[in-house]
Amino acid sequence: MLLKNSRKRSGAALVEMAVILPVVTLLFFGLIIGGMGIFRYQEVANLAREGARYAAVHGTQYALENPGKTAATPQDIFNNAISPQTVCLDPNKLTYSVTWNSKNSPVTATNDYEKPTGNTVTVTVTYQWIPEWFLVGPITLSSTSTMPMSY
Secondary structure, X not given: OOOOXXXXXXXXXXXXXXXXXXXXXXXXXXXXXXXXXXXXXXXXXXXXXXXXXXXHHOOHHHHHHOOOOOOOXXXXXXXXXXXXXXXXXXXXXXXEEEEEOOOOOOEEOOOOOOOOEEOEEEEEXXXXXXXXXOOOOOEEEEEEEEEEOOO
């Protein structure tokens, strides 16, 4: 039984849904694409760590102790540590740089033999990501990893 002062609201739920559904859908897909961006950034950070680790253990000391092997060059680091790990990233949008603070060996000899200077290697990996909805331009994801030369 209807009360005398109550009005029928047929179609009100449909109008409310027509207003709210596009907003909720946009937020939902934005959340998914944001999660994909975070995943890609984690991949870039992992590539930088793996490249730095490979460079740290394949220095001049490695070449001296393993006859016939050479110390790692930036191209070796890319081919052996970074490139095999690029599972979900487009390799054409990936750039890298490798720098050593002094040279490609664990320590630098100084006049003070009691305080040798340790060398480090820095690997920076950069990726140009274009989000799946193309609502924004390319986003640059970059990560740098620095490790001491240990071998």
